[in-house]
Amino acid sequence: MTTEPSASNPVLTEEQLSRLRSYGRAVTVEVGDTLFRVGDRGYDLVLIDSSTIDIVREATRDSPELIVAQHGPGRFLGELNLLTGQTVFLTARVTSPGVMHRISPDSFRRIMSEDPELSSILLRSLQARRTLLQGTASRSIEIIGSPLSSASLALRTYAARLELAHHWFDADGAAGIALMQSAGVEASELPVVLLGTEVLTRATPGHLAERIGLSYARPSGEQVDLTVIGAGPAGLAAAVYGASEGLDTVLLDATGPGGQAAASSRIENYLGFPNGVSGSELTGLASVQALKFGARIYSPCTVATLDSRCERLRVVLEDGTEIHSRAVVIATGARYRALPLPRWSDFEGAGIYYAATKIEARAVAGQPVTVVGGANSAGQATLFLAERGSPVCLVIRGADIRAEMSSYLVDRLLADPRVTVHTRTEVTAIDGGDSLESITLTNRATGVSSALPNTGLFCFIGATPATEWLTGVESDENGFLLTDTRLDAAALGDTFASLGRAPLPFETSVPGLFAAGDVRHGSMKRVAAAVGEGASAVASVHRAIGVHP
Structure with missing residues (x-):
C-alpha cells in the first residue's frame, strides 16, 4: 500500500x-x-x-x-x-x-x-x-556511550546538530549492555558507533563524518571563489549570500554547523520569529539554505593554517589538504571560558556544560542546576532549564542583571519562582565523584560562601576568539581580529597601497581575508548582527575579487 x-x-x-x-x-x-x-x-x-x-x-x-x-x-x-x-x-x-x-x-x-x-x-x-x-531510520547509526563522558557528549551533539538519523544507547543501560555484547566491544572502547556491520570504537565526530561522507574529501589544491571558515550565524550567512550570488563557496567548521547560537534553547528577539526559535533550528535552516544555493559544507573540518603569500589565499586543513581561494571569510566566533577551579576538566561532560540543549537538559532533568553568566545566552539557558523542571541558580558576577541582558529575559527570570538570581556572586568550588554533585557560591560583596547540591553547571561566561591557528593578521590584545577602519594605517605598510585601495568593510590586514561575527573586534555579539556581518562581508568579497552579483 x-x-x-x-x-x-x-x-x-x-x-x-x-x-x-x-x-x-x-x-x-x-x-x-x-x-x-x-x-x-x-x-x-x-x-x-x-x-x-x-x-x-x-x-x-x-x-x-x-x-x-x-x-x-x-x-x-x-x-x-x-x-x-x-x-x-x-x-x-x-x-x-x-x-x-x-x-x-x-x-x-x-x-x-x-x-x-x-x-x-x-x-x-x-x-x-x-x-x-x-524515528524510522534512527537505528541506521547507533551510538553507545556514557552520559558522563565528554567524548560521548561531543558525538551526540554532532549527530544532533546535523540531524543525523541515529539512536543513543546508555552504556550502563540494559539495551546498551546487550548491544555492546553483540558488537563485541568493551567499556574501554567507548564511545562506539555502529554503522550496519561496521564498528567504530573510541569514535569521534571526525571518524563518523568520514564514514558517512561529510568530511572534506576533495583533491588537494582545489580552487574556489570563497572559503568560509566557521559555520555559526555569520559564516552561514556568508555562505548563503556567496553561493546565491554565484560564488563557488566552501564552508568549513571544526565542530558542527551552528556555533554558539546552536546552543541557545530559544531566541525570541530574532526578526521574523514572534514565538521564538531555537538556535539549532535557526542554524539548521540556514545550513539547508546554503546547500540549496550550491555551497558545500564540511564538518568537522579543522583549518590548521592560512597562507597569504600566494596569488590565492591558501587554506591548509589539519590533514594537509589545501584549498586555494580567491577570498576567505573568517567566522570562527568565540568560545566560552572555563572557570579556573580544581577538577573543572574532570566534570566537563559529566555535569559541566557549555550549552543548554535537549541533550544536556535530559541529563539534569528535575535536578538543581546553576547557570553562570550575565548575557542573553545565560538568560535563555536558565529559562529553558527551569521549564524542564530544574530549580536554577543564575550566578552573575556583576551587580546589575540588566547590564548585559535583554529586558524581556530579565523580566521573565525575576518572575519565575524556579529561578534564583545571585548577583555579585561567583562559583568558587566544585565537587563530586564521577560526576558533579555540589558547588560553592561566594558573594563578593559580603564574603559569605555557601555549598549547594548541584548536578549541572552551565557556563556562559567570557569569550575567547577562535583565532589561535591564525598568524600574520592584525588583532587586538585579546585576539579579536581588526578590520577596515580599526586597522592602523601605519601597520598595513605597502600591502594595500600596491592595490590602490584601503581595506574594505570587514577586510582584515590581509587583502582578500575578511572577518565577520563574534571573532571580529567591535562586533555586537548578537545573532542578528552576526548574520548582517556575514552578508555584508560578501559584498566586500565581490569588490575585492572583481566579481559582482
Missing part, C-alpha cells in the same frame, strides 16, 4: 510532473532492482512513472528489517542527503516493474536554481523526510 500524501510526500500536478521529468532520463526497472542502498555516497532523485518501490530500513544487530514507506506512480524518491552529500540511510527496492525518471545530482542542482516552484516543493519534502527519519 502506497504511503499516504503528506508534507514529506506531496501530490504533484501533471504539469509539475512533466517539468520534473524534463530534468531526467527514463529508465525501465524490474522487480528486485535496488535503486540505492544503505551506505551509497551518491544517488539520483527518482521520479516514479509506473512502478512501485519499498523504502527499507535494513536489519541491525538488535532490530529486524523494516519497510518504512511505499511509493508508487507520481512520487519521487530522495532525502536531504541529496544536498548534504551524506551517505544513504535507507535502501530502495523495486516491488513491481515499470518506468521511472532518474535525475542526476547535477540536474537536481539545476532544479534548485532554475525552478522556484519545484525547488520549494522538493526542499520542503526533503526536510520533512529528514525529520521522519529521526
Whole structure:
C-alpha cells in the first residue's frame, strides 16, 4: 500500500510532473532492482512513472528489517542527503516493474536554481523526510556511550546538530549492555558507533563524518571563489549570500554547523520569529539554505593554517589538504571560558556544560542546576532549564542583571519562582565523584560562601576568539581580529597601497581575508548582527575579487 500524501510526500500536478521529468532520463526497472542502498555516497532523485518501490530500513544487530514507506506512480524518491552529500540511510527496492525518471545530482542542482516552484516543493519534502527519519531510520547509526563522558557528549551533539538519523544507547543501560555484547566491544572502547556491520570504537565526530561522507574529501589544491571558515550565524550567512550570488563557496567548521547560537534553547528577539526559535533550528535552516544555493559544507573540518603569500589565499586543513581561494571569510566566533577551579576538566561532560540543549537538559532533568553568566545566552539557558523542571541558580558576577541582558529575559527570570538570581556572586568550588554533585557560591560583596547540591553547571561566561591557528593578521590584545577602519594605517605598510585601495568593510590586514561575527573586534555579539556581518562581508568579497552579483 502506497504511503499516504503528506508534507514529506506531496501530490504533484501533471504539469509539475512533466517539468520534473524534463530534468531526467527514463529508465525501465524490474522487480528486485535496488535503486540505492544503505551506505551509497551518491544517488539520483527518482521520479516514479509506473512502478512501485519499498523504502527499507535494513536489519541491525538488535532490530529486524523494516519497510518504512511505499511509493508508487507520481512520487519521487530522495532525502536531504541529496544536498548534504551524506551517505544513504535507507535502501530502495523495486516491488513491481515499470518506468521511472532518474535525475542526476547535477540536474537536481539545476532544479534548485532554475525552478522556484519545484525547488520549494522538493526542499520542503526533503526536510520533512529528514525529520521522519529521526524515528524510522534512527537505528541506521547507533551510538553507545556514557552520559558522563565528554567524548560521548561531543558525538551526540554532532549527530544532533546535523540531524543525523541515529539512536543513543546508555552504556550502563540494559539495551546498551546487550548491544555492546553483540558488537563485541568493551567499556574501554567507548564511545562506539555502529554503522550496519561496521564498528567504530573510541569514535569521534571526525571518524563518523568520514564514514558517512561529510568530511572534506576533495583533491588537494582545489580552487574556489570563497572559503568560509566557521559555520555559526555569520559564516552561514556568508555562505548563503556567496553561493546565491554565484560564488563557488566552501564552508568549513571544526565542530558542527551552528556555533554558539546552536546552543541557545530559544531566541525570541530574532526578526521574523514572534514565538521564538531555537538556535539549532535557526542554524539548521540556514545550513539547508546554503546547500540549496550550491555551497558545500564540511564538518568537522579543522583549518590548521592560512597562507597569504600566494596569488590565492591558501587554506591548509589539519590533514594537509589545501584549498586555494580567491577570498576567505573568517567566522570562527568565540568560545566560552572555563572557570579556573580544581577538577573543572574532570566534570566537563559529566555535569559541566557549555550549552543548554535537549541533550544536556535530559541529563539534569528535575535536578538543581546553576547557570553562570550575565548575557542573553545565560538568560535563555536558565529559562529553558527551569521549564524542564530544574530549580536554577543564575550566578552573575556583576551587580546589575540588566547590564548585559535583554529586558524581556530579565523580566521573565525575576518572575519565575524556579529561578534564583545571585548577583555579585561567583562559583568558587566544585565537587563530586564521577560526576558533579555540589558547588560553592561566594558573594563578593559580603564574603559569605555557601555549598549547594548541584548536578549541572552551565557556563556562559567570557569569550575567547577562535583565532589561535591564525598568524600574520592584525588583532587586538585579546585576539579579536581588526578590520577596515580599526586597522592602523601605519601597520598595513605597502600591502594595500600596491592595490590602490584601503581595506574594505570587514577586510582584515590581509587583502582578500575578511572577518565577520563574534571573532571580529567591535562586533555586537548578537545573532542578528552576526548574520548582517556575514552578508555584508560578501559584498566586500565581490569588490575585492572583481566579481559582482
